Amino acid sequence: MAKRLTGWITRSATTRPVPTPRLPTSREAILEAVLHPASLPTHPAIAVKVVEVASRPDCRPHEIVALLNQDPGLCAELLRAVNASNNGLARPVGSVDRAVLVVGLNRVRSLALGLSLPAMRSQSRTDPAALEHSLESVGGAIFARELAERLGHPNPNEDLIAGLLRDVGILLLQQTFPKEWADFAKLARDPLREDQCAREREFFGADHADIGAEALRKWGLPEGVHEAIRHHHAPGNLAGTAFARRAELLWFAGLLTRLEAVVEYPAALDRVLAVAADRFSLPTGRLADFLEEVRPKVDQFAGVIDRDIGRCPDFASLVLHGTAELARLAASPPEFVREPGAGPGGPHRLPD
Numbered sequence: 001m002a003k004r005l006t007g008w009i010t011r012s013a014t015t016r017p018v019p020t021p022r023l024p025t026s027r028e029a030i031l032e033a034v035l036h037p038a039s040l041p042t043h044p045a046i047a048v049k050v051v052e053v054a055s056r057p058d059c060r061p062h063e064i065v066a067l068l069n070q071d072p073g074l075c076a077e078l079l080r081a082v083n084a085s086n087n088g089l090a091r092p093v094g095s096v097d098r099a100v101l102v103v104g105l106n107r108v109r110s111l112a113l114g115l116s117l118p119a120m121r122s123q124s125r126t127d128p129a130a131l132e133h134s135l136e137s138v139g140g141a142i143f144a145r146e147l148a149e150r151l152g153h154p155n156p157n158e159d160l161i162a163g164l165l166r167d168v169g170i171l172l173l174q175q176t177f178p179k180e181w182a183d184f185a186k187l188a189r190d191p192l193r194e195d196q197c198a199r200e201r202e203f204f205g206a207d208h209a210d211i212g213a214e215a216l217r218k219w220g221l222p223e224g225v226h227e228a229i230r231h232h233h234a235p236g237n238l239a240g241t242a243f244a245r246r247a248e249l250l251w252f253a254g255l256l257t258r259l260e261a262v263v264e265y266p267a268a269l270d271r272v273l274a275v276a277a278d279r280f281s282l283p284t285g286r287l288a289d290f291l292e293e294v295r296p297k298v299d300q301f302a303g304v305i306d307r308d309i310g311r312c313p314d315f316a317s318l319v320l321h322g323t324a325e326l327a328r329l330a331a332s333p334p335e336f337v338r339e340p341g342a343g344p345g346g347p348h349r350l351p352d
């Protein structure tokens with residue numbers, strides 16, 4: 001079982017063993033295993049608030065301190081971590097206020113997040129899959145917030161939280177079924193990830209969007225967050241509801257974080273560019289400008305929450321080069337075009 005959740009296990013331990021069903025199984029059995037109290041954080045609301053407050057440029061130390069002081073368990077773990085990493089102190093740090101003075105606000109909020117949300121838990125910094133997950137979480141969060149601000153959504157910080165947590169179901173599946181997830185991850189993937197949830201349901205019995213939504217619902221996050229996350233790979237399911245815009249925002253933010261893979265497939269890039277122009281008023285030039293402007297914010301936010309995202313891609317250049325390639329293809333005689341879902345060197349099809 002996931003050792004990364006140790007801090008939470010200490011506080012939510014139960015003697016009931018975690019069920020480990022044979023796969024694939026029913027949605028209910030998967031949810032019971034993945035959301036078992038022995039492995040699932042029970043109260044990350046404070047950590048979620050810390051993310052929200054800490055991501056504001058005008059965040060004040062006393063705001064973080066006041067939030068952390070609401071969770072004695074989290075404070076104790078944080079102080080333990082501060083003392084363990086500062087052996088040279090004349091006397092141990094005994095309060096969050098003093099921890100801020102000793103190690104600084106940035107370090108305190110990073111530790112607070114690292115110790116609380118499972119999505120924030122430090123993972124292997126050499127594992128490409130972990131880096132990819134971090135980039136997609138952090139990038140998705142910032143893209144969601146920045147797009148929400150452009151579109152005048154009422155609560156861009158909540159969009160940031162939803163973007164950050166939209167794939168928490170992947171971590172929960174991975175932690176509960178490490179071997180099976182490793183096998184699943186080896187399978188070829190559609191760059192737009194349109195079939196990902198269907199494939200997870202087939203392989204496991206439930207998909208990461210549904211699992212993440214159930215976890216966040218249990219943790220008491222707002223319905224607008226967990227329902228948008230439940231449908232972030234199929235936002236059309238929420239058409240006509242109050243959460244449709246956020247689900248579509250999360251879906252599109254996810255595509256932007258995967259541009260490096262998307263541009264390998266002309267048909268996929270064409271679709272992303274069409275969605276950007278039609279649904280987000282970002283024709284190609286403006287999309288490139290937006291990506292250029294947002295990229296440093298992705299790196300900055302990764303630093304704030306102490307996540308290693310590896311090298312942040314140059315999203316704007318990817319789009320511009322990909323667009324030039326699309327224009328070249330359009331001007332060329334019909335030839336074989338790679339299809340989304342086929343890996344590089346995989347099956348090909350003639351253009352429609």
Ligand SMILES: [Fe+2]
Pocket residue numbers: 166167208209232233254
């Ligand atoms: Fe997802």
